[in-house]
Amino acid sequence: MAFAVNLIIGHSVAVLTEIGVGDIREVRIIGWRLEKLFSRKMSEGKYLLTPKWRRSGRSGPVPVLFLAVAILVMGASLGVGTPSSVIRPGPPVNPSLCDRPNDAGGAIEITWEASHDDSRGRGIVNSYSVFRSTEAVGGFANIATINTGRDRYLYVDDRVKDDERYFYKLVAETGSGAFSEPIVIGPVVSSAQWFHSDRWNMLLALLIVSASVLLFIWMARRGKELYIRPIAGLQAVDEAVGRATEMGRPVLYIPGILDMDDVQTIAGVAILGRVARKTAEYETPLSVPVSRSVVMSAAQETVKEAYWDVGKPDAYHPEMVRYLTDDQFGFAAGVDGIMLRERPATVFFMGAFYAESLILAETGHSIGAVQIAGTAMTSQLPFFVTACDYTLIGEELFAAGAYLTGDPRLLGSLKGQDVAKGLAIAFIVIGIFLESFGYHWLKDFLKVN
16 A cells, blocks of 8 residues: 555656646646546556455545545645645846946946746736845845836846945745745946946037137137127127216226126126226226125226226226125115216126116116116016117127137137037927928937936
8 A cells, every 4th residue: 555655646746746736726627637547547457455455345446535635735745736825936037237327326227037927927926026235145135126017127226335246136026925036146336437328429519519619719819800790789888988988977887786606797797897998098987886795806806907907007996896785675776876976977787687677777777878788687688678778688798708808719619609509500400301201310319318
């Protein structure tokens, strides 16, 4: 009998391994197959019963219930044929590690393909757990749990340190808590990249603009005249200062209300140098009220240098540049008082302005002054256009320095920027036509990732 049981167990395990029991229906199928198997074997004279079994007068196949119990007990001891809640799922497939490309460091990419038991396979895996450690064995800590539903998975670990080795462990998990064999991969080291390979089009644009700027600077230094379209407000600067000289009244210059960290204030102070040279040549009084202490220091140095360049340092007085207050409307009230008391013949508004722009411009208009304004604040441009004689709009304010001084470096930079704008306009026009006819290569070329 012991020999027969051994043979039964052997065939039972073989059948269980072949079928792969997962639920009760499969157990019934196994019972039916085993009954047919043993009936066939015994009819062939195999699995002979012991004399004791023969003396009992019994014949026929061994009861299927007894065989099923023996099979289930043996299957449980082998980990086969148990319910699906304790079946180990297959591990993630083809896992890989790499330093995240085109970044500033501190990130590692982990990729893998779905387990064979994922929802697209047998459907018993419902999540993947990602563990991290600085050692190949031990010390792993769970850092993420990824839900299933895809063929390929990507996880970015952005909580790592550069130049340090890391190991990762991937585990598939079923809804009942069964885990796959862990897959350990590594090591990998994170580092920053010097160049972003997906932004080479921006590098090309930078090289074109830089080469244009350098080329035009070189041409300007060699004496070639670079064309800049006439700007009425800048052409009127000399005329406005001359008018104040003829009338014997001062020139009032306001370089905005923001500090020197604003580009509009810098442009306003640069234009102040040109105006101060003219007032020094014509010996016209100049008044520069400011609302920031740093702007006061910069304006004083600019006016002082202008008077020195003209050769009239004695005509300069530090009181030409006056600090009033940082308060917006307090400053507007102070400037209005200067206008009404000193009645300047020419008023310049060059810089950043806000709600006080209309108050100042209306006051200057009421005293009959020639007013030239310039700002990049689009919300204030309508007020200056309405109340002033000339208005520099947007980029004209920033081009004023190159226009008035004729410095080769400023002229070359200005012309180089014009080249960049021309290229942008050309790309827009060409791109519209290409997209209209279904060609997308220019759009793809200009795309920045």
